[in-house]
Amino acid sequence: MNILEKITNELDTLSKSERKVAEVILSSPSTVIHSSIAALAKQAKISEPTVNRFCRRLDTKGYPDFKLHLAQSLANGTPYVNRHVDENDTADEYTSKIFESTMASLELARKSLNSNDINRSVDVLTQANKISFFGLGASAIVAHDAQNKFFRFNVPVVYFDDILMQRMSAINSRQGDVVVVISHTGRTKSLVEVASLAKENDATVIGITTTGTPLAKECSIVLSVDVSEDTDLYMPMSSRIAQLALIDVLATGFTLRRGSKFRDNLKKVKDSLRSSRFERKD
Amino acid sequence: MNILEKITNELDTLSKSERKVAEVILSSPSTVIHSSIAALAKQAKISEPTVNRFCRRLDTKGYPDFKLHLAQSLANGTPYVNRHVDENDTADEYTSKIFESTMASLELARKSLNSNDINRSVDVLTQANKISFFGLGASAIVAHDAQNKFFRFNVPVVYFDDILMQRMSAINSRQGDVVVVISHTGRTKSLVEVASLAKENDATVIGITTTGTPLAKECSIVLSVDVSEDTDLYMPMSSRIAQLALIDVLATGFTLRRGSKFRDNLKKVKDSLRSSRFERKD
DNA sequence: AGAAAAAATGAAATTTTATTTCATAATTTT
DNA sequence: AAAATTATGAAATAAAATTTCATTTTTTCT
Secondary structure (H helix, E strand, C coil): CCHHHHHHHHHHHCCHHHHHHHHHHHHCHHHHCCCCHHHHHHHHCCCHHHHHHHHHHCCCCCHHHHHHHHHHHHHCCCCCCCCCCCCCCCHHHHHHHHHHHHHHHHHHHHHHCCHHHHHHHHHHHHHCCEEEEEECCHHHHHHHHHHHHHHHCCCCEEEECCHHHHHHHHHCCCCCEEEEEECCCCCEHHHHHHHHHHHHCCCEEEEEECCCCHHHHHCCEEEECCCCCCCCCCCCCHHHHHHHHHHHHHHHHHHHHHCHHHHHHHHHHHHHCHHHECCCCC | CCHHHHHHHHHHHCCHHHHHHHHHHHHCHHHHCCCCHHHHHHHHCCCHHHHHHHHHHCCCCCHHHHHHHHHHHHHCCCCCCCCCCCCCCCHHHHHHHHHHHHHHHHHHHHHHCCHHHHHHHHHHHHHCCEEEEEECCHHHHHHHHHHHHHHCCCCCEEEECCHHHHHHHHHCCCCCEEEEEEECCCCEHHHHHHHHHHHHCCCEEEEEECCCCHHHHHCCEEEECCCCCCCCCCCCCHHHHHHHHHHHHHHHHHHHHHCHHHHHHHHHHHHHCHHHECCCCC
16 A cells, blocks of 8 residues: 555554654655655654654554655556546646546456456357347447457457347347347346347357446356446446457457467458558658 | 666666676565665675665665665556567466557557647537548447547537448538548548548548558648557557547547536436436445 | 776775664553 | 553664775776
């Protein structure tokens, strides 16, 4: 844990003099890491042993060790955090906030993913007779993207962003088929039903959704993508990006499982697009 | 600069004994931050003053100060970098690599964006009579996503991922229309043509592409989204994610420009979806 | 190659910094 | 209000880092 947070937390377990030390440190931690124990004691108007005791109370070995912890906390700079866009933000500000929040979400999502489930998903995907990706709204584009990727693998793949098509497709699915259902909320009724229908028809259902949602309960494998809420502007933002990163992971797992010869084919697919592009001069 | 990198850089300006110190530090920096100068000297089999001189040569005030720098470098953790997926990676490894590369790309993309251009883009978007988003392949999903977002704003918006439709739409465009053309490579012939057609017909053309591409040259406003190459598996990965983040930025700018009353409407749009979802228990 | 100069190195001394000890002061409990 | 507990700092001690300086090693220049 960050030592600065720790100081704040334990502020009330400290004695009066120790609190003075804490206050000096909190008010200007970057100065403190360059101060000797004597200098800090003087600034806080207490004695050196008090500083020492203060350090020990925070589970450090002594003053130099404490400074080390402090230095590390300061170094952590701005780890990406969700920063909310504010009414009066300049373009620069909201751009930074959005990019940083997105990065923070990716970090969170990565933690919520379980490599075991990814492995199992890659297993079933590589062995599938047919792969279908279903999503609605913002998740539709994720399904769309997945189709675009898996299509390059030369496997039977479809995507639907239409409730009825999804339903028909789910009903017609069979053993050996894999249905990937994508929904951030995991509460979209029609998608939950589609998942359940596909499962009844013996398809393997992979859910890309948040942990513990109704959709998660209907799936054979759940790939949990937990991100902080997309509350800023009432529209999905980070969630779909984290889902796309997961699609990349699945696609990568797929190609790795298929071996190097398969990857040569991918290169051919890419090269086939060349004639549609303007040449690069460099 | 990271002190570990600095040590590596200056390795050949160091004397023989100092290099021994450097090697011990590089091989196990986390041990060193808990060692005294004597302990380190002993481990490197040199004298204490040598350690001290080593520290000074790296522009630190002395050994304790050096340790502080070292601690900070260690705390910085792994700044996100592009790490390439390897044939023998485990699921955990390639998942981490993909997420981290994505984050690294977002960081890069954010730097390549110019807030002035964003501001101008938001300007023209808020004043547009009609907005069209065009993309092909992986960029098609970005266009698709943009439509999804801007549709909520209750403005006339279309998206096309079909060459002919894009062409027809471009030809029919007029003053006051905004055409957003999305292409990572910026070299897709048909898209460059579409951009040029739209421009000839007096539409404002916003290009979401890499700096200095043929597409960029045809646009009224270029939003440069530079990411490191998506070379890993011959398919677009980070590029489309960075583009999506940019769409979020534009959508956010749009709503901020429109004011708070407009945002209440967005909430209504979101709430309208509620009945299609299973209730949340919490 | 060999002498002179320069640079590098470490032992010992010194200085700085941190910690411990212990007496006293402040606070809490009874 | 006395006793017990806890907090505090002065002084002593210990530890760590730095400086000084003599010695060794390396480099440069005949």
